[in-house]
Every structure is written in structure tokens, then in C-alpha cells.
Amino acid sequence: MAKVCSIICGAPCSELDTNLIEGLVIAADRGLDYALTAGIAPDIAVGDFDSAESPVPSGVECIRVSPIKDDTDTVLAANTAIERGCNELRFFCALGGRLDHTFANIQMLYDLIGRGICGKLYGNGECVYLLHDDAAEIPRYDGYLSVFSYGESALVSESGVKYPLDCHRLTNSFPLGVSNEITAQTARITAHEGTLLIMEVRE
Amino acid sequence: MAKVCSIICGAPCSELDTNLIEGLVIAADRGLDYALTAGIAPDIAVGDFDSAESPVPSGVECIRVSPIKDDTDTVLAANTAIERGCNELRFFCALGGRLDHTFANIQMLYDLIGRGICGKLYGNGECVYLLHDDAAEIPRYDGYLSVFSYGESALVSESGVKYPLDCHRLTNSFPLGVSNEITAQTARITAHEGTLLIMEVRE
Numbered sequence: 001m002a003k004v005c006s007i008i009c010g011a012p013c014s015e016l017d018t019n020l021i022e023g024l025v026i027a028a029d030r031g032l033d034y035a036l037t038a039g040i041a042p043d044i045a046v047g048d049f050d051s052a053e054s055p056v057p058s059g060v061e062c063i064r065v066s067p068i069k070d071d072t073d074t075v076l077a078a079n080t081a082i083e084r085g086c087n088e089l090r091f092f093c094a095l096g097g098r099l100d101h102t103f104a105n106i107q108m109l110y111d112l113i114g115r116g117i118c119g120k121l122y123g124n125g126e127c128v129y130l131l132h133d134d135a136a137e138i139p140r141y142d143g144y145l146s147v148f149s150y151g152e153s154a155l156v157s158e159s160g161v162k163y164p165l166d167c168h169r170l171t172n173s174f175p176l177g178v179s180n181e182i183t184a185q186t187a188r189i190t191a192h193e194g195t196l197l198i199m200e201v202r203e
Numbered sequence: 204m205a206k207v208c209s210i211i212c213g214a215p216c217s218e219l220d221t222n223l224i225e226g227l228v229i230a231a232d233r234g235l236d237y238a239l240t241a242g243i244a245p246d247i248a249v250g251d252f253d254s255a256e257s258p259v260p261s262g263v264e265c266i267r268v269s270p271i272k273d274d275t276d277t278v279l280a281a282n283t284a285i286e287r288g289c290n291e292l293r294f295f296c297a298l299g300g301r302l303d304h305t306f307a308n309i310q311m312l313y314d315l316i317g318r319g320i321c322g323k324l325y326g327n328g329e330c331v332y333l334l335h336d337d338a339a340e341i342p343r344y345d346g347y348l349s350v351f352s353y354g355e356s357a358l359v360s361e362s363g364v365k366y367p368l369d370c371h372r373l374t375n376s377f378p379l380g381v382s383n384e385i386t387a388q389t390a391r392i393t394a395h396e397g398t399l400l401i402m403e404v405r406e
Contacts, residue, residue: 070379072378072381072382095302096302098329098347098404099298099299099305099327099329099331099402099404100329100347100349100381100382100402100404101381101382102302103349103351103378103381103400103402104349104351104378104381104382107351107375107376107377107378108376108378110375110376111376111377114376124302126301126302128302144301144303146303146306146307148306148307148310150375151354151355151375152354152355172310172313172353172354173310173311173313173314173317174310174314175275175306175307175310175311176273178275178303178304178306178307179275179303179304179307197306199302199303199306201301201302201303
């Protein structure tokens with residue numbers, strides 16, 4: 001059964017979609033400012049707090065670490081969530097900031113999927129996740145749906161989209177699956193083999 | 204010998220650093236607007252022109268393609284540059300827009316490196332490129348230097364930086380090389396094995 005954790009990260013964040021926030025709530029460093037501004041009291045605040053402006057409110061569990069560390073604040077929050085038994089992690093304000101942070105977050109998703117944990121990054125009107133030997137049903141929305149091979153190659157089928165694919169081998173040197181659009185009520189993406197990186201871009 | 208092509212792409216672009224623009228100049232779709240606004244007349248304009256607002260000026264070679272195509276406008280521009288004998292491709296306004304476009308551009312770099320072509324993406328104060336069985340010397344700047352394994356793993360050394368690495372095996376599931384800083388006059392990054400994704404973020 002899914003046990004959800006909502007992790008509020010530190011990328012520049014104009015809109016925090018509070019509808020999707022449920023379960024255990026963890027603020028990672030500057031995410032604490034975003035949470036408090038949105039009227040959300042997190043259960044836990046983690047990080048080196050080199051960029052949060054708000055003090056940690058009383059009643060919020062605080063996990064403070066040294067700024068000299070190998071893990072990013074987001075990875076620390078993810079590990080905390082997993083230690084507390086969560087297996088579905090939603091990362092808000094996790095996209096749209098520095099590209100190196102975004103890329104580090106995507107690499108973290110690959111670590112999570114290897115540990116059997118489902119993770120999704122949200123931010124900037126975009127939603128990013130990985131699909132490994134699995135399928136996803138995605139309800140139609142206005143915008144673009146892009147599917148990439150995360151590793152060297154992946155075998156993919158896409159239906160319910162403008163440019164369908166049937167057991168096509170995608171590689172990480174040719175982004176054939178970029179900028180598709182959902183045309184049916186629901187799109188179905190299947191990773192028959194390998195790991196797919198899915199990007200939903202809403203407009 | 205390096206034969207440079209400067210390709211102006213279509214990501215939202217506040218500053219087009221004209222100092223770096225040299226060689227053959229190609230505008231890809233909306234990049235035509237950015238080029239003309241910056242007072243640059245490209246040699247060639249390519250794309251489906253579904254998003255450029257400016258008409259192609261007379262004297263500019265125009266390569267127009269159908270919007271229903273497998274290649275992105277940026278890949279079309281890259282292939283045009285290679286056909287004209289260029290082997291060092293600089294892509295401006297290639298970062299900072301939709302994340303799926305950014306990711307597609309990075310995957311294109313991996314294709315280019317396999318063809319012996321050096322490519323760098325610029326935009327949003329960031330510069331992104333791949334390093335394969337090679338080393339790079341990077342002069343100091345204010346900001347962050349991040350090094351990722353592009354494939355499953357890569358063997359890397361980093362010197363002249365705050366957190367040096369000596370023949371360390373990076374993987375694409377743990378971004379140990381994120382948010383480093385150059386401390387010496389010049390940093391040296393070596394990919395002993397595998398492919399590194401380098402991100403320079405200037406502040």
C-alpha cells in the first residue's frame with residue numbers, strides 16, 4: 001500500500017499545488033519558507049539551513065546537518081521519508097531552479113526506483129518521473145508529454161498520443177519521444193525494457 | 204582544426220552573449236527572432252518556423268521543414284552545421300526553457316560526441332557539455348561547477364576545486380559531483396572512463 005510523503009524542496013516556486021500535498025510532510029531547507037508561506041506546517045524540517053529564512057517553528061521536528069556533506073538536502077529528506085516507512089515520495093518545488101539541482105534530483109529518482117520507491121518531481125508546471133519495467137496511465141491535459149530513455153536504451157510503447165510508438169527502442173542519444181501530446185482520454189506509456197524518463201509539461 | 208558554428212536556438216533568452224558567437228551562424232526557428240533582435244544576421248535559418256515571428260530576411264539561406272518531423276529544430280541546425288564541415292557547435296538560447304527541450308538538447312550532445320563533434324549548450328547563465336575519455340581545463344568563475352555521470356557510471360578526477368576527486372567512480376544514481384566550486388586559477392576535470400555531463404552555473 002502506498003504511504004505518501006510530500007517533500008517541499010528549495011527551487012524557486014511561484015505556485016505550491018497544495019492539492020497534491022498529503023501524508024508525511026517534510027520541508028528541505030528553503031522549502032520551509034515555501035511551506036510556511038503556503039500555510040503548511042511540515043512534520044519535519046531537514047537540511048543545513050544555509051538558505052531557509054524562517055526559523056523552524058516549535059512542534060516541527062528538526063534534522064539539522066552540516067553544510068559539508070555528500071547528500072543534497074533533497075536526498076536527506078528522501079532518506080528521512082523512507083526511514084519513516086514512506087514508499088511514494090512527491091517532491092514539490094523540485095524543478096525550475098538551477099539545472100544542476102534539477103539533474104541531481106532526476107539522478108536521485110533513479111536511486112529511489114532501484115530501492116523500490118516511487119518518486120515524482122513537481123515544479124514550474126512540470127512533472128518528472130521514471131518508469132522501469134512498468135506502465136503508466138496518464139489522463140489527458142493541455143501541454144506536452146515527453147518520453148526519454150534514461151539509460152543507454154529502452155523499449156517503449158506509447159498509445160493515446162499524437163505520435164504513438166509500438167515496441168520502439170529509444171536511445172539516450174536521439175530524443176524521438178520529445179514533445180508528444182495526449183489525444184485520447186488517457187495515454188498509456190509502457191517501459192518493456194530499461195528505464196524511461198517521463199516529463200509532463202502543462203501549459 | 205576547429206571549425207565553429209554558432210546555433211541560436213529558441214529557449215527564452217534574455218541575454219544573447221554575442222562575444223561567443225563566431226563562425227557559421229545558424230538560427231533555429233524562434234532563434235531567428237533572437238538573432239535579429241541582437242543585430243546578428245544569420246547565414247542560415249532552419250526549422251518549421253512554427254514559432255518564429257520574424258520573416259527570414261533576404262540574403263539568409265532558408266531551410267524550411269515540415270512541423271511533422273522526428274528531428275527537433277535544434278538537431279536540424281546541428282546536422283546542417285556538420286554538413287557544412289563544422290566540428291565545434293555552440294548552441295545559444297538552448298537552456299532555461301521547457302525542461303523536455305533542455306533534456307532533448309543534452310541527449311543530442313551525446314549523439315554529437317559519438318560523431319566526434321564537440322557541442323556546448325548555453326543559456327540562463329549556464330553552460331552544459333559532455334566529456335568522453337577526455338579532460339577539460341576550466342578557468343575560475345563565480346558560481347558552481349557540477350559533474351555528473353551521463354551513463355550508468357564514469358571514472359572521474361577533479362582538481363582545483365573545493366571537493367576534489369581522484370579516480371572516483373560516479374554513477375547516474377548518486378550525484379556526488381553536484382555543486383562543486385573552482386578554487387584554483389583553473390579546474391581540471393578528467394573523464395578516465397565513461398561520459399561526464401558538465402554543468403557550469405555562473406552567478
